[in-house]
Amino acid sequence: MFILRIKALKWPWMALCACAFLMSSLLPLAAHTQTLQAPVKLALIEGLSGPNASGGEAVYRNLVWAIERVNARGGVPWGKGSVPLVLERFDSQGQTQEALSGLRLAIDGGARIILQGNSSAVAAALIDAVNKHNARDPARRVLFLNYAAVDPSLTNEKCSFWHFRFDAHADMRMAALMELLREDAALKSVYLLGQDYSFGQSVLREARRQLGAQRPDVRIAGDELHPLLRIKDFAPYMAKIKASGAQAVVTGNFGPDLTLLVKAARESGFDGTFYTFYGNALGAPAAMGEAGVGKVIAVADWLPNVQSAQAEGFYRGFRARFPKPDGDYVHMRMQLMVEALAQAIGEAAKRGSADGAAPEAADIARALESVSVSLAGQTGNMRASDHQFQQPLVVGVMERQGAPGVKFDVEGSGYGFKVIKTLSAAQARMPESCVMQRPAS
Numbered sequence: 001m002f003i004l005r006i007k008a009l010k011w012p013w014m015a016l017c018a019c020a021f022l023m024s025s026l027l028p029l030a031a032h033t034q035t036l037q038a039p040v041k042l043a044l045i046e047g048l049s050g051p052n053a054s055g056g057e058a059v060y061r062n063l064v065w066a067i068e069r070v071n072a073r074g075g076v077p078w079g080k081g082s083v084p085l086v087l088e089r090f091d092s093q094g095q096t097q098e099a100l101s102g103l104r105l106a107i108d109g110g111a112r113i114i115l116q117g118n119s120s121a122v123a124a125a126l127i128d129a130v131n132k133h134n135a136r137d138p139a140r141r142v143l144f145l146n147y148a149a150v151d152p153s154l155t156n157e158k159c160s161f162w163h164f165r166f167d168a169h170a171d172m173r174m175a176a177l178m179e180l181l182r183e184d185a186a187l188k189s190v191y192l193l194g195q196d197y198s199f200g201q202s203v204l205r206e207a208r209r210q211l212g213a214q215r216p217d218v219r220i221a222g223d224e225l226h227p228l229l230r231i232k233d234f235a236p237y238m239a240k241i242k243a244s245g246a247q248a249v250v251t252g253n254f255g256p257d258l259t260l261l262v263k264a265a266r267e268s269g270f271d272g273t274f275y276t277f278y279g280n281a282l283g284a285p286a287a288m289g290e291a292g293v294g295k296v297i298a299v300a301d302w303l304p305n306v307q308s309a310q311a312e313g314f315y316r317g318f319r320a321r322f323p324k325p326d327g328d329y330v331h332m333r334m335q336l337m338v339e340a341l342a343q344a345i346g347e348a349a350k351r352g353s354a355d356g357a358a359p360e361a362a363d364i365a366r367a368l369e370s371v372s373v374s375l376a377g378q379t380g381n382m383r384a385s386d387h388q389f390q391q392p393l394v395v396g397v398m399e400r401q402g403a404p405g406v407k408f409d410v411e412g413s414g415y416g417f418k419v420i421k422t423l424s425a426a427q428a429r430m431p432e433s434c435v436m437q438r439p440a441s
Contacts, residue, residue, distance in 0.1 A: 037078050037358075039086040040345065042067070042113045043106030045126070047094030051229035052255040054282055055118050056091075058329040059147065061322050063087055063115065066338035068321075077346040079357060085342070094118070094229070096125045103129055107142060112361055113341065117148030117167065118254075120199040124154060127163045134162055134361070134439075141361035143368075145341065147334050150277075151198045152206075155388040159434035162361070164368055164382065166337040166389040168301060170199060170252060170277070172428050174206045176299045176393045177250070177275045179421050182214045187273075189219040191246035193237065195257055196225035203252035203277070221246040229257055234264035241270065248273040255282060262296065263287040273297060281329040285398055286413040293415070296398040302332035302378055303396045303417050304408040314376035315408065325412030333391065336373050336380050340389075344368040362439055380425065386434035393428045395421035 044063060046056040067085045070076065075084040088111060090102030099122045106114060116126055123146055134141040144163045146154065152169040168176075181187065192207050194200035204223060211218055221244035226237065238261075241249060249272060253261055262274065262284050273295050278284070280298035288296055304315045318330050344367035348359035351367075369384035380391035396417030401409035405418040 037083045039084045041111040042085055042087050042115055043090055043111035044087055045090045045092050045099050045102040045116045047118055048091040050093040052094055052118060055255050061327055062331045062334040065318060065321055066335045070338060070342045076342050077349045096122050100125060100129055112142050114142055114144045117146050120149040120151035121197050123149030127158060127160050130162050131160055143361050143365055145337055147337055151202050155386040156433045159386050159436055161365060161436060161438050164387045166333045168393055168428060170202050171206045172430050173277050173299045174210055176395055176423055178210045178214055180395055181275060187218060187247055189221045189246045190248045190250055191222040191241045191244055193224050193249055193251045195228040195253060197228050200225060200252055207250050234261045238264040238268040238270055242268060248275060250275045252277045254278040259283040259287045266291040280417050281410055285410045285415040292398045293400060294397060298417060299393060299395050301391055301393060303394050303419055305406055305416055306419055308377045310377040328411045332378050335375055339373045339375055340371045344371050386432040390425045390429055392425050393423045394419050
C-alpha cells in the first residue's frame with residue numbers, strides 16, 4: 001500500500017498541481033498492480049503426520065523440488081504473462097475424512113489442482129468428492145493429480161475425467177515383478193501378504209491371477225491380509241511364513257508395514273526373497289541390512305542406479321537440494337507429473353483468450369490428456385482413454401553400495417538397488433476398461 005502525505009503549501013493551486021503530478025506518476029504502477037496474476041495454487045492433501053508421515057514428507061520434498069524447477073524457468077504461461085506455482089500442505093493424517101476436509105479447505109482457499117497419492121482408499125473418496133464438486137460448482141472446478149494411489153480400479157471402473165494417475169497401477173507393477181519371478185526356476189512356493197484395504201487386496205488378487213497364468217507350478221503357501229498401519233510387531237507373521245515353507249514373500253506393503261516386516265524377517269532368520277512394490281526406500285533397506293542383499297526386489301518407475309549420465313546428474317541435484325539421509329527418496333514420476341501439469345497449463349493458456357483470464361480446469365484436463373514429457377532420460381505420456389500415465393518401469397535388487405551397478409546407496413544405509421530388468425512403456429502397458437464421461441464444456 002502506498003500512503004501519500006502532501007505537506008500544506010502556501011498557494012492552493014500549488015498543492016493541487018503537486019497532487020495531480022504525484023497521482024499521474026502512480027497511475028502506471030497502479031495499472032500494473034491490477035494486472036498482476038495470482039499464482040497457480042496446488043494443494044497437497046497427504047498424511048504428513050501419523051503412521052506414514054515419512055512417506056508424506058518424501059512426497060512433499062519431491063513436489064517442492066519439481067515446482068522450484070518450473071518456477072526457476074519463469075513459472076507457467078498465463079494470459080499475456082507467466083505466474084509461479086505455489087504448493088500448500090493439508091495434513092490428512094492418512095484418514096479419509098481428514099482428506100475430504102482438506103479438499104474443502106483447499107478449494108475455498110483458491111486451489112484448483114489437488115495432489116494426493118499415499119492411499120488408494122483416500123484417492124477413491126477424493127475422486128468421488130471432486131466429481132460431485134465439479135458438477136455442483138462448475139465455476140470452481142478442480143483437477144486431481146494422483147502420484148501413488150495404485151488401485152487399478154481408479155483408472156478403470158472408477159475412472160474420472162478430472163482424475164489423472166502418474167504412477168503405474170498395481171497390476172502393472174505386479175506384471176513387472178512377474179518378469180523376474182517367472183525366470184526363477186528354483187522357486188516353488190510363495191507367501192502372499194498384504195494390507196487389508198483396496199490396494200492390498202488388489203495386489204494379492206493380481207498376484208494369484210498372474211501366478212496361475214505364468215507359474216502354475218509355484219505353490220501359494222499362504223495368502224493373508226493384515227490391518228493397515230496398525231501392526232507393531234510382524235514376528236508372528238514371519239513365524240507363519242517360515243512354517244509354511246515359502247521361499248519368497250510377495251507384498252505391496254509400504255511405510256512401517258514394510259519396514260517392520262523386513263525387520264522381523266531379519267530377526268527370524270528368514271532366508272527367502274521379498275518381491276516388493278516399495279522395498280527400495282523409507283527405511284526398508286536399513287531394516288533388512290545385510291540379510292537383504294540379493295533378497296529384496298523392488299519395482300519402480302525409476303531407480304538412482306539406472307546407467308545414464310543424465311540420470312546421475314538428476315539424482316545428484318536432488319541430493320544436493322535435500323542432503324540429509326532421511327530425505328533420500330526420489331520419485332521421478334512426481335517430477336514428470338509437475339512437468340506435465342506445467343506443459344498442460346501452457347497449452348490451455350495458449351488455446352484460450354489472451355486477456356489474462358485463467359484457463360478452465362476442463363481446458364487443462366484436455367491438454368493433459370495428450371501430454372508427453374521427458375526429464376533426465378525418462379519419458380512418459382498420458383493415455384487419454386483412462387488417464388493412466390504410460391512410462392517405463394525398472395526392477396532392482398538390493399546390493400551393497402560399491403558392487404557393480406550400485407554407485408548410490410539408499411538413505412545412507414550402505415545398500416542400494418541394482419537395476420536388473422527394464423520394461424519399456426509399451427511393455428508395461430496394460431488394457432483398460434474405463435468408460436470416460438467427459439464434460440460438454
